[in-house]
Amino acid sequence: MEIIGLGWLGTRTRHAEELAGFYRDVLGLALTHHEDGFWVFALPDGRDVEVFADGYQGKEHFDTGPVAGFAVRDVPAAVAELRAAGVELLGEPGPTWQHFRGPDGNVYELVTAP
Template sequence: MEIKGIAWLGSRTKNYDEMVAFCSEKLDLKQVLSKEDMAVFLMPNGDVFEIMAPHIDASQPELGQMECPKAEFLVEDVHQARQDMEALGIEFVGPVYVAEKHAWTNFRAPDGHLYGLTDDRLPGLRGDEAKIIPINFGQSIRN
C-alpha cells in the first residue's frame, strides 16, 4: 500500500452555516456542492474540503464519532489498502463506502481519532478538467 497524499478533509460542526460562509466569503474557496447539511469545496489542486452539519451522521453512523476534522489519505485501491492495514491490526469503523466512481472507508488511529482512505479525490474534478459528475447524494457537482 502506498499513501499518495491527503485528498479530503472533512469537518462536522454545529456551526455549519457560519463555516460555509467563512469558507466561501473569507477563504474564497470554490463551492461545488451545497445541501442543507453538507457543503463541498474544491481546491485548485483537486483536494476536497467538506463541511457537514451535526445531524448528517444518520447516513454514515461512524460520522457521529468525528470529534475533530477528519483527513482521508489517497490510495490506489481502498479495498486492498484496508486489507493491508487490517492485517497490521488497524481498527476500521464501518464498511467501505462505494460511490459511482470512488470509494472510502474509516479507521481509528492511535490518537483515538477517525481518519480515512479514499481511492480518488472527486473523479474528473481536477483543474481545468472539472465537469458535472452525478454522485449518490441526489445532486451534481459543478464547476
Template sequence: MRVRGISWVGVKTDSYQQMRAFFTGVVGVPVAYERPDFAVFQFPSGDKLEIFGPGATDPPEQFAVEKVVASLLVDDIDAAIEELRQAGAELIGHKSSGGDGYFWQHFRAPDGKVFELVCDPHHP
C-alpha cells in the first residue's frame, strides 16, 4: 500500500462553537462547508479538518473508541482495502462514497484505534 499522507482529521467535540471559533479565528483556517454542529476546514494543501459537535450526524463507528480520527490518503482504495484484509485488519462498515470519486473505508489498527483510508482524486 502506498500512503501519500494524512489528508483528513476528524474531531468529535462537546465544545463545537469554541472549536469552530478557535480554528477560524486563532488558526485562521477558512470554513469550506458547514451545517449545524459540523464544519469542514480546508487548508491550502487541500487537507481537511472536520469538527463534529454533539448534534452532528457522523458514522457511529467513526468515534466509537477515540474522539480524533485520521485518514490515510491512498491512490487505489480498493487495493489498499485488500491489503488490510489480507493483513488481518478489521474493516469497519463498507467502503463509502462522498461522490465525485471520493471514497473512504474505516478500519481498526492493531491497538484498537479507528483510522480510515481515503481516496480523494481532487487532493493536490
C-alpha cells in the first residue's frame, strides 16, 4: 500500500467543547460543520480535523486518544492489504475510510487522499 500523507485527524474526548474552542480560537482553524457533540474544522490544505464528544454515537471505538488517518489513493485495495495481514478492522467502513487497530493498540484510519 502507498501512504501519501496524513489525511485526517479525529479526537473523541470528554472535553470536546474546550477542544473545539481551542482549535477555533487559539489555533485559528475554520469551523466548517457543527452539530450536537461533533465539530469539523478545515485545515488550509483541505483536510479535516474532527472533534467528537464522549456521547457522540458511532465513534465509541475511538478509545485510545487522537486518531490519525493515513491518506491512500485506493482505500478498498489498502483495506484488503490490512485484512490479508490480519489487522483488526474497526467499525463499519465509510465510503472513503476504514478504521483499524495498530499493533500498539491505538486506533488509526485509512482515508481517501484529497
